[in-house]
Amino acid sequence: MSQIIIQKETKNDCEAKEKIGTICEVQKNSYVIKYLKEEINAKLKGSFYHTESEFPVVGDYVTFIYNPNGDSIITSVCERKSVIKRPYPSDHSMTYGRNINGQVMVANCDYVFIVASLNNNYNFNRIARYVSITLQGKSIPVVILTKVDLCNNPGRYVREIEELSDKVKVHTISALYGIGLEELDEYLKPDKTIAILGSSGVGKSTLVNAICKGEVMKTSKIRESDSKGRHTTTYRQMIELENGARIIDTPGMRELGMCDVDDGIDETFSDIAELETHCKFSDCKHDTEPGCAVKEALKRGTLSKERYEVYKKLHKESNHAAKMKKIAKMRRKL
């Protein structure tokens, strides 16, 4: 269909008219744009390299000038409705890098599937962190606990995630044995975009293949010695399902660092954020101050100590990121 449309246009028409497509793959300096049903290779317009404009990421809508004889040219990135961000790999690059606000990994996702496997990979703090980052970036977090076929007591983990936040849904699945997959249909609707995030080896690509009912992504066995994955997926890739839903498979991450995501943390732990508004002093540190609603809830047992510790730890990290950003801003002004 799209091919017909593209072929009908004369060369001059194609060069003159800007089109809008979606970035479905990024590799070093080359991009693949999904335009109708076509995949079009593209490069960035030179001005991207001389200005502060953000480079496109998978999920971005971009304007481009179609070139039937070679790489098309991306001219701009459309406004993003949601992002998943992380800090640049080191404090150094965060300070001197082109964007001190952090590195956008994927854009315009309606849902983020936060994938953890139920064999040695489950880590409550890590999931809380992913949820906060997702909410901060304006996507909806969905926790997917995979490899349920290898776990005797999945209910324990499900309850823990349900108690983490009322903003989060949780599903247990086995992509290998087709267990629980039908529960995901509610997200896989036409025009919805879903990013799949999680550590290497948890079964992200196996899940993509199960959803697509075919081997779209390469998968490989985890190491037997420590159950860790082998970083099989090496770049982010968007796959469109027949019904028009889009899934973005991503490489496994060792750790997802945090930018300043205070709002996302407060949204995740909305009960604690709400409690804080009842403290006598607005700048209460929940330490020795009188009239502290948080300490009172901890004493009464209506707030669990463990949950509060995770909340505090995430805020501490987020505050550090905010400080780094301030320093970077000041350095830029010098």
Ligand SMILES: Nc1nc2c(ncn2[C@@H]2O[C@H](COP(=O)(O)OP(=O)(O)OP(=O)(O)O)[C@@H](O)[C@H]2O)c(=O)[nH]1
């Ligand atoms: N038992 C069991 N094994 C699974 C399940 N899902 C995936 N696996 C296995 O886990 C291994 C890793 O799966 P992948 O899909 O490659 O993992 P990944 O998360 O994409 O890993 P990276 O691409 O490295 O980030 C493979 O051997 C899969 O067969 C499951 O539901 N049950």
Ligand SMILES: [Mg+2]
């Ligand atoms: Mg993979």
